[in-house]
Amino acid sequence: MDEKHLEDHFNEKIDQDVRIEPKDWMPDHYRKTLIRQISQHAHSEIVGMLPEANWISRAPTLRRKAAALAKVQDEAGHGLYLYSACETLGVDRDTLLDQLHTGKAKYSSIFNYPTLTWADMGAIGWLVDGAAIMNQVPLCRASYGPYARAMIRVCKEESFHQRQGFEIMLTLCKGSDEQQKMAQDALNRWWWPALMMFGPTDADSPHTEQSMRWGIKRFTNDELRQKFVDVSKPQADLLGIKIPDPDLKWNEARGHYDFGEINWDEFYNVIKGNGPCNKQRIDARTKAWEEGAWVREAASAYAEKKTKQQAA
């Protein structure tokens, strides 16, 4: 079959919602876009462990500590599912990690903000995992089979992340004045970065149309962001804390909340590497990778020795 026929057949499958599998023919651009998207997502899961790891040893109770450990372990798992899905597109794991460590690959800008108080564990679970879920649920129907299957596993596990976060917020909001202030302060600091997680506005996302055509994006950034604001406002009311946006109000005609302008300068600045923790995060990843080298080498040497012994 020539290229034209292959491409027609590929587009037909996309139109009929038939999943594309690793050995199927796919346009080069589709493959490259997917590698970028899935690896960015995998990196975000892995780097996303760092801001929370900081609080595992500082959790206020054993119950909270067990939950924090389980959540961080889940995020490691999510990274692994996604790296594996990405590798089926013909890129190897070392290349992906190298792109992360050298700053060639991006990860979600949200993880470049610091976790200053215990309330941040609540705000992150509630808002950051909440925004991630909103992004990820539609991707369970992504056109690329291994990606969609990884997302199904991820989404099944994410729901506990958000609920445990909201429970932390709820406990603080029902607590002392000081605890309520902590919860409000965390919301103040995480609200806007959480909205930025949905990416640039639709007007500034030139690739959205192609990605939606390919079924590797199911809703636009602005659609998802609006949905997130709409569900979060009543949740904040329930907690009795205030979303830090003077322009946030219900618009009866639209049937949605209106909200204020995002600070896009800050967004692009963090993406460029100038957020409060970009350097710290990459340094932590690189350090773990380098200091783990001897373990990887020892395991390989041991496996080799055993194979030789079995052969002898």
Next chain:
Amino acid sequence: MNNWPLWEIFVRSKAGLNHKHVGSLHASDAEMAIQNARDVYTRRNEGVSIWVVESKHITASDPDDSDPLYEPAKDKVYRHPTFYDLPDEVKHM
């Protein structure tokens, strides 16, 4: 990690069911593959048994061959019980 091979992971979700492919991972040997599979794929009681197979040992059918491979089965409706017309009076069949 380049020399850590890729393994395909199969998990039996409970006794009596077959092992099902759940994903893949890198490990230096089979033993580590099982340990990692336990951590990555069965954190919530998803399984009672794990198989690991090095990916390079799996031979897959070619997607381009799917027509000649599966087409012949499509016109053999007589392989299904509903193909056979029996009167309603026949019971237990």
